[in-house]
Amino acid sequence: MGKTRSRYGHTGTILRVDLSTSRIWTELTQNYVPKFLGGRGINQWILLKELPEWVTPFEPANILCFGAGTLTGTTVPGAARLNVDSKSAITPGIGSGNAGGWFAAELKYAGYDNIIIHGKADKPVYLWIEDEKIVLKSALDLWGQKTTETEEQIKDDLGNDNVQILCIGPAGENLVKSACIVVSGNRAVGRCGLGSIMGSKNLKAITVKGTGAVEIKELNEYKELVKTVSRRVSSLDGVKARGKIGTLAAIRAYNNMSAFPYRNYEDEHISEEHFKKISPDVFQSDFAEQRHGCSSCPAACGHSFRVESGPYSGTLCRKVEFVTVWDFGGKLGIEDPAAILKAQEVCWQLGLDIDTASSTIAWATECFQKKLFSLEDTDGLSLEWGAADVTIELLDRIAYRKGFGNILAEGSLRASKMMGRGTEKYAFHIKGQDLIEPLRSMKGWALGVVVSARGGTHTRGAPATEPRQLSKEVSQRLYGVESAGNASTYEGKPQVVTYFEYIQSIFDCLGVCTLLGEWANPCGGITAEELAKFYSLVTGNKLSKHEIMKAGERVHNVEKMFNVYHAGFTRTHDYPPRRFMEEPIKSGPLGGEVLDKNAWSRMLDEYYELHGWDRASGWPTKTKLEDLELFECTKILEDVEKKEAFRKGITEC
Numbered sequence: 001m002g003k004t005r006s007r008y009g010h011t012g013t014i015l016r017v018d019l020s021t022s023r024i025w026t027e028l029t030q031n032y033v034p035k036f037l038g039g040r041g042i043n044q045w046i047l048l049k050e051l052p053e054w055v056t057p058f059e060p061a062n063i064l065c066f067g068a069g070t071l072t073g074t075t076v077p078g079a080a081r082l083n084v085d086s087k088s089a090i091t092p093g094i095g096s097g098n099a100g101g102w103f104a105a106e107l108k109y110a111g112y113d114n115i116i117i118h119g120k121a122d123k124p125v126y127l128w129i130e131d132e133k134i135v136l137k138s139a140l141d142l143w144g145q146k147t148t149e150t151e152e153q154i155k156d157d158l159g160n161d162n163v164q165i166l167c168i169g170p171a172g173e174n175l176v177k178s179a180c181i182v183v184s185g186n187r188a189v190g191r192c193g194l195g196s197i198m199g200s201k202n203l204k205a206i207t208v209k210g211t212g213a214v215e216i217k218e219l220n221e222y223k224e225l226v227k228t229v230s231r232r233v234s235s236l237d238g239v240k241a242r243g244k245i246g247t248l249a250a251i252r253a254y255n256n257m258s259a260f261p262y263r264n265y266e267d268e269h270i271s272e273e274h275f276k277k278i279s280p281d282v283f284q285s286d287f288a289e290q291r292h293g294c295s296s297c298p299a300a301c302g303h304s305f306r307v308e309s310g311p312y313s314g315t316l317c318r319k320v321e322f323v324t325v326w327d328f329g330g331k332l333g334i335e336d337p338a339a340i341l342k343a344q345e346v347c348w349q350l351g352l353d354i355d356t357a358s359s360t361i362a363w364a365t366e367c368f369q370k371k372l373f374s375l376e377d378t379d380g381l382s383l384e385w386g387a388a389d390v391t392i393e394l395l396d397r398i399a400y401r402k403g404f405g406n407i408l409a410e411g412s413l414r415a416s417k418m419m420g421r422g423t424e425k426y427a428f429h430i431k432g433q434d435l436i437e438p439l440r441s442m443k444g445w446a447l448g449v450v451v452s453a454r455g456g457t458h459t460r461g462a463p464a465t466e467p468r469q470l471s472k473e474v475s476q477r478l479y480g481v482e483s484a485g486n487a488s489t490y491e492g493k494p495q496v497v498t499y500f501e502y503i504q505s506i507f508d509c510l511g512v513c514t515l516l517g518e519w520a521n522p523c524g525g526i527t528a529e530e531l532a533k534f535y536s537l538v539t540g541n542k543l544s545k546h547e548i549m550k551a552g553e554r555v556h557n558v559e560k561m562f563n564v565y566h567a568g569f570t571r572t573h574d575y576p577p578r579r580f581m582e583e584p585i586k587s588g589p590l591g592g593e594v595l596d597k598n599a600w601s602r603m604l605d606e607y608y609e610l611h612g613w614d615r616a617s618g619w620p621t622k623t624k625l626e627d628l629e630l631f632e633c634t635k636i637l638e639d640v641e642k643k644e645a646f647r648k649g650i651t652e653c
Contacts, residue, residue, distance in 0.1 A: 117201060
């Protein structure tokens with residue numbers, strides 16, 4: 001390895017590590033590109049090709065993939081992202097997450113596009129990568145430590161503060177289903193329990209330092225395009241707002257759309273009195289401390305928040321997202337912003353995904369309020385809406401699997417099955433993973449969330465056009481339908497969702513932050529055409545907009561096939577929870593909105609047709625897979641269809 005890279009964009013090398021045998025080897029990135037672009041695409045294809053159907057999440061045979069995007073490590077605006085993929089710890093299907101920071105760029109500088117982890121170490125270890133020097137080091141003295149402690153001790157151990165680290169906390173070590181991976185000290189790979197996958201492998205951390213660079217094929221033209229796009233993106237109102245206060249800037253718009261989850265989705269709007277207590281203005285004026293950003297980003301939307309007085313004095317949150325306020329201020333009804341920051345900090349240090357952990361506590365709280373749980377069940381804790389100290393205590397118990405926390409550590413669906421008593425009715429999930437998003441008011445957003453392969457998410461296809469209330473004219477120009485900005489209509493939404501599924505796939509494969517793209521900035525964000533140009537100029541592999549969109553579609557179908565093969569998910573798994581189809585929103589500007597099941601079914605029909613999938617099963621067709629040159633997937637599809645036909649035959653007999 002070393003300082004020179006000659007493969008343009010890609011380093012050309014994928015690192016493989018078998019923790020069971022300590023074997024370390026490499027393979028060529030060119031085995032996967034340009035067909036799967038990079039990052040998320042390479043990870044997903046490796047998982048589908050190499051992971052047997054019988055593997056369960058915590059077995060040594062499961063594979064954990066880390067992928068830096070093709071453009072990561074360049075000066076393309078926002079090119080900082082890392083994708084992490086495995087079999088989900090929560091659903092039977094694909095597990096996938098994405099984070100910014102500086103780790104992914106450093107991985108490229110060290111000479112690697114992806115890291116593929118196999119097996120399980122006998123004792124806790126961490127992986128140390130320094131260019132061509134790769135070592136598995138003991139992590140016995142790190143096991144049990146919180147994330148910040150882990151980072152500090154690794155830096156002391158190596159005698160180097162200029163390294164990039166991703167690690168897990170106690171939650172990951174204890175195989176908590178809501179465990180996350182903390183990256184670069186202030187970013188997180190949340191959802192899907194990927195931190196627990198790391199923990200199951202006795203892998204505490206990965207640390208990297210590189211001295212190389214990412215080479216550009218067409219340097220002069222590339223520089224001009226970077227300059228043009230950076231200037232335009234930096235001038236956008238949305239980017240400026242996020243630079244001022246981060247993604248917290250969005251919470252007003254969502255509450256105005258009656259799209260703010262409240263008390264485990266009993267409602268999707270909070271009162272103005274409540275909102276004022278936890279508004280972005282309060283966080284900025286009372287707690288904001290420092291602004292920071294990811295590598296190669298002109299927005300610097302990261303903000304640190306510190307609590308300097310009161311019962312939570314000393315709390316330091318390195319980064320707070322708008323979902324933090326959703327999770328703790330909305331779903332749990334907490335009105336104290338300092339307490340929200342404390343809950344976020346606890347999750348950060350323990351390595352908990354705030355979304356899943358808070359959703360599970362919200363489920364438990366509603367069950368307690370409906371007298372389905374007693375104080376005996378909850379270790380004597382009275383689960384009340386807005387009870388910040390109880391929430392913080394439960395987060396600790398979840399991470400360490402103590403008492404009632406051991407049940408909550410499984411996520412609300414599994415926990416409800418363990419507890420019974422009708423509690424399943426209040427466990428709101430998509431494909432088994434706790435739901436975090438509001439659904440009832442914004443029909444396109446809801447569709448994108450529910451059909452997501454990883455089990456509910458707003459970052460894999462749910463359009464953000466509705467809270468922006470795009471005009472008919474702009475919507476028609478951008479997406480070919482007039483309704484992208486109309487929250488209440490079902491018309492045209494499958495087309496918009498399909499478009500953004502492919503776009504988001506491309507962003508993740510190339511390692512570019514979607515907050516600088518057209519998802520967050522429909523008018524002025526980085527476009528698919530510009531991503532194709534960047535890819536072409538950086539790698540020398542010429543791709544048109546059509547071709548890069550095709551690649552995004554290909555990766556999306558690979559994820560879908562993983563779910564078909566490993567989880568057997570069908571059309572029935574693409575419907576929202578019953579509460580959202582039976583109980584209207586109670587308050588706010590769009591109070592009364594509810595999802596209509598018949599209209600939803602019509603949306604699914606159109607959505608599947610746009611993808612070229614079978615309407616009855618929701619599965620890709622052989623024709624579509626062949627069109628995408630996923631010929632290996634046609635054999636998988638045939639095997640699954642044979643098994644399904646056999647199962648139906650046995651059932652009928």
